[in-house]
Amino acid sequence: MQFQTFSERISNIDIDVVHKVKHPFEEDDDEVDTGCHFSHCLMKWSNENFSPDFIELKKKLQSVISLPQLLQRLSEITEILISHLNNCDFDSLQPALE
Numbered sequence: 001m002q003f004q005t006f007s008e009r010i011s012n013i014d015i016d017v018v019h020k021v022k023h024p025f026e027e028d029d030d031e032v033d034t035g036c037h038f039s040h041c042l043m044k045w046s047n048e049n050f051s052p053d054f055i056e057l058k059k060k061l062q063s064v065i066s067l068p069q070l071l072q073r074l075s076e077i078t079e080i081l082i083s084h085l086n087n088c089d090f091d092s093l094q095p096a097l098e
Helices: 006-011 037-048 052-061 067-072 074-087 090-097
Strands: none
Touching: 037 052, 037 067, 037 090, 052 074, 052 090, 067 074, 074 090
């Protein structure tokens, strides 16, 4: 082993400073996204909000996974959301608005 100065030892250290921290709800670029923003938000809030009003809303909307399903049931979903917003508590307001 040969003696190295401090600056030489530091210059020999290989550190990767560029990295990406992946959010649990992000998908890999190579994965095909079959869901829509609506279903992703519903899933996200399902893990964060356990209020009774939101759980009831989630039960009514859990079958909506893809954009075609959302568009096919748009008027029904709109009525569910409006009804929920008129009668919900403060804790389930933000998930419904997102």
